[in-house]
Amino acid sequence: MTCASKLRAWLRIIRPINCFMSGLAVIVAVLIAQRGLPSMNIMYKVLLGFVTGFTITASSMIVNDYIDREIDAINDPTRPIPSGAISPGQALHAAILLGLIGVIASALTSLPCLIIAIAAWTLAVIYNAWGKRTGLPGNLMVSTCVSVPFIYGGALVERLDLFLLLFIAMAFLANTGREITKGIVDVAGDLTKGIKTLAIVKGESYAARIASIFYISAVALSPLPVLLGVVSLWYVPLVLITDIGLIKASLDIVEKPTRDVARRVKKRVLLWMLIGLIAFAAGTFS
Template structure:
C-alpha cells in the first residue's frame, strides 16, 4: 500500500498539532527540565500524534458513506484504502499511542484511555448528537495541554488550563463550521449537526460565537500576568484571524466559503499555539 493515502487518512497536520500541544503544556511547566525529561516528552508527543491519527482513521471508517457524498476523494470512498485496512491502521496507531502512554505512568495512561473513549463515542454515537458531539471532539483537543503539564509537573498550571479552554472553544467553532461543509451528506445519513438542524446561517452564528469566545478568553493570560510579551503578536494574529473568519462566515455561510474558513481556522490555531509556547515560558 502506498504511504500517501495512509498519511491523508491520518491527517498529519492535525497529528503534529496535537503532539505539539503536549510539548507546549510541558514547556509551560518547566522548559529547563527538557534535557532530563526529553524521553518522556517524546513519548507524550508520540501518544498525542498516534491517538490523533487513530481517531482520524477510525472516524473516516464510520463516515465512509457520508464521505462518499461530501468528500468522495478521501482515501476510503475513493477506493485507495479498504475500510477494513483503515480499521487496522486505527488499531495499530491506538496501540502505539497507549504503549507510549503506559511508559510515562498510570495517570497519563488513564488520560489517554479517556481520550480514546471520547473519540470512539464521537465516531460511533456522538456525531449524531449535534453540538454535544462537537464538544466531545473539542475535549480531546483540549486534553494535550493538560497532558503535557502532568507529564513533567504532576499538575497543570493555570496557564495550561486557559490555553486548553481557548483550544476547546476555537475547535468547537471549527467543528460546527465543518458541519456546514458536510451538510448534504450528514442530512442524507440522518446526522443531526447544528448545520442540519439550524441551517447554514444558524451554524455560522454558533461557530462564530465560539470563535469570538476564544478571542475573549485569550485576554486573560495577559491580564493575570501569566505570559510574557512574546505571547502578544502571535495571539493577536490568531485573534484577528478568528474575528475575520467569524465575519466572513456570517456574511457568506456557503459550503465553499465554510470550507475555506475551516482551513484558515486551523492556521489561526497553529499560530495561536506558537504564541502559547513562546508566551508561556515566563
C-alpha cells in the same frame, strides 16, 4: 496504484497536521506548566508524550474515515476509503495499531498519562461511532479530545495551573467553532445519515452565528495571560495573528454561510489555532 499514491492516501487519512498539532500540544503544555524547557531527566517522557498525541490522533482520524466512508462517498468521494485507495479493512487495522502504539507510549510515561490516553482514545471512538450524530454535543466531544493533549502534558509534569487551563479553554472554544463550521460543509452527506448538526437542525445561518460566538469567545480570553502577568511579550504578536484570523473567520462565515466559505474558514482556523499554540509556547520564554 503507485507507492507514492498509496503514501499520499495514508497521509491524507491520518491528517498529519492534526496529528502533529496534538503531539506539539503535549510539548507546549509541558512548556506552559514548567514556564520553560523541561529538564533533561524528563525529556524522554516529553518525546513519548508527543508520540502518544500523534498516534492517538492518527488512530481517531482513521476511525472517523472508516465510519464515515458512506457519507464521504457523497460529501467527498476522493477520500482514501471511498476512492478505493485504502480498503476499510486496512484502515481498521492501522487505526488499532496506531492506537496501541499511543497507549504503550503513555504506559511508559506514567499511570496518570496511561489513564488519560485510554480515556481520550475511548472518547474518540465513542464520538465517531455515536457522538457525531448528536450535533452540538458531538462537537463538544471533539473539542474535549482536542483539549486532552494539554491535560496530558500537565499530568506528565504533575502540574495543571491557571495558565494552562486558560489555554485549554481557548483551544476548546476555537475548536468548537470549527466543528460547527464543518457541519455547514457536510450538510449534504449528513442529511442522508440523520446527523443532527446545527446547520441541519437550525440552518446554516444560525450555525454560522453560533460558530462565530465560539471564535470570538476564544479571542476574548486571549488577553488574560498578559493581564495576569503569566506570559512574556513574545506571546503578544503571535496571539494577535490568531485573534485577527479568528475574527476574520467569524465575519466571513456570518456574512456568507455557504459550503465553500465554510470549507475555507475551517481550513484557515486550523492554521490560526496552530499559531495560537506557538504563541503560548513562545510566551513561556522571557
